[in-house]
Amino acid sequence: MRSTAFTEGSGSEMIAGNSAWSKKHLLGMEGLTREEIGVILETASSLREVNHRDIKKVPTLRGKTVINLFFENSTRTRTSFELAGKRMSADVINFSVNASSVSKGESLYDTVANLKAMNPDVVVIRHPESGAPQFLAHHLDAAIVNAGDGRHEHPTQSLLDILTIDDNLLRLGRTEFSGLTVAICGDVLHSRVARSNAWGLATMGARVRFVGPPTLIPPHAAEVFGVEVHHDMESGLAGAEVVMMLRLQTERMQGGFLPSTREYFHYWGLDRRRLAMAAPEAIVMHPGPMNRGVEIASDVADDPERAVILDQVANGLAVRMAVLYRLCGGGRKG
């Protein structure tokens, strides 16, 4: 359970104890310090234990109200936040803004006005437009958690990915993130997970690669994100210790990004042969939901020795509990 950079011994307690988590909101990984990431990971690592008890609940956030405001369908992320809130004893409300009320002409501002009247402590928002969480942060007193906005960011996914990598550092022969090579592969263009991880992992000191066809890599990625860009899997995977596959987001694609999903798998899918090009003990990650046979082969996705995809899900719950705790606590608005 316990691992290295954050979760071991008194040294890590020093990190969390001496540095302040000072953010009111969690809008993105861009701008988070290494110490702030450390505070969340250490809290998450200690909250994991709650999820293995008979009584999977702590009274920490009694009386706090968390609203899940989802403008996009996402059963996993919403469920993860909902369960996180409930295990911390918060009252969790799912405020699903379906297409109908938006199509009836309700603006985000009107939704905000409605929320204001409910006086929540935390609002978790997922929205198809980049910047929607920022908008909420300007207009509400509540702490805002970005659960994915457009192509912009998905910070809790990045935090759970960093926690999962941290759990596996020892088997990768490392004690810290510095110098660790992480290959983020596939549909980077449409991926907020890739963007959040590019910021977060860079802050941690890892070397990040974007690997994918030129049509699916954001322009100027090397300059903007400070990553290495590879346009073929062979060079992109060479020596990579963490292979993070991304979902091909065909629903966001209009026009000719790629010829066919079969051809995509042929050139960009992760199968055994390609995984063998990465570092010997390389771990395989995927933010889910997976398109088996499109970006990842089933036998790789299900390989208990290499795939840590279900660990990511478990860590996601703990990370979201930690985020809710840090945003509600510490003398901030009650």
Place this chain on the structure above:
Amino acid sequence: MSLPREEILLGSDQTPGIIADMAVRLANDITRPDKRVVVGIRRGGAQLAYLLRQQLTPLLDRELPLGFLDITFYRDDLDTIGPNPVVGGTDLAMNIDDKRIILVDDVLFTGRTIRAALNALFDYGRPEIVDLAVLVDRGHRQLPIQPDYAGVVIETGEREFIKVREGEGGALTVVRRFL
């Protein structure tokens, strides 16, 4: 810059004797050593729990199980504590149902930590007995909680800061700090 003034109340040469006395009193009262478990409250009670267990081992002719309880998520002052409480992690590694627990903390003050610790403990199981052992009882209780075993009772002002420090070799020192 002026440092806070500090006065040593009990030196690292005095606390081992006090802890040894506590262990003798505990051992005299223990009728079912097979059911006994020592649980230290992080972080202040952890080292004391370790030292107490060490002293109890020859007296009981057995090593009692030792666990640690982190109560951060059970505190009632989430809105007022500093922005970054340190979370140490709970490590009980045993079933506490029907056990007789010696709950250990370094300083007993308002009683709120013990309240939180009891709530935490009962989320893990249903112990038969919980006894409270503290190194220092400094008074000013805000809840109906009293120690079963106190190393020393010290008169303090409500605003004073009483701190137990772990020195070299793990021996404890009790200091009073004036802010």
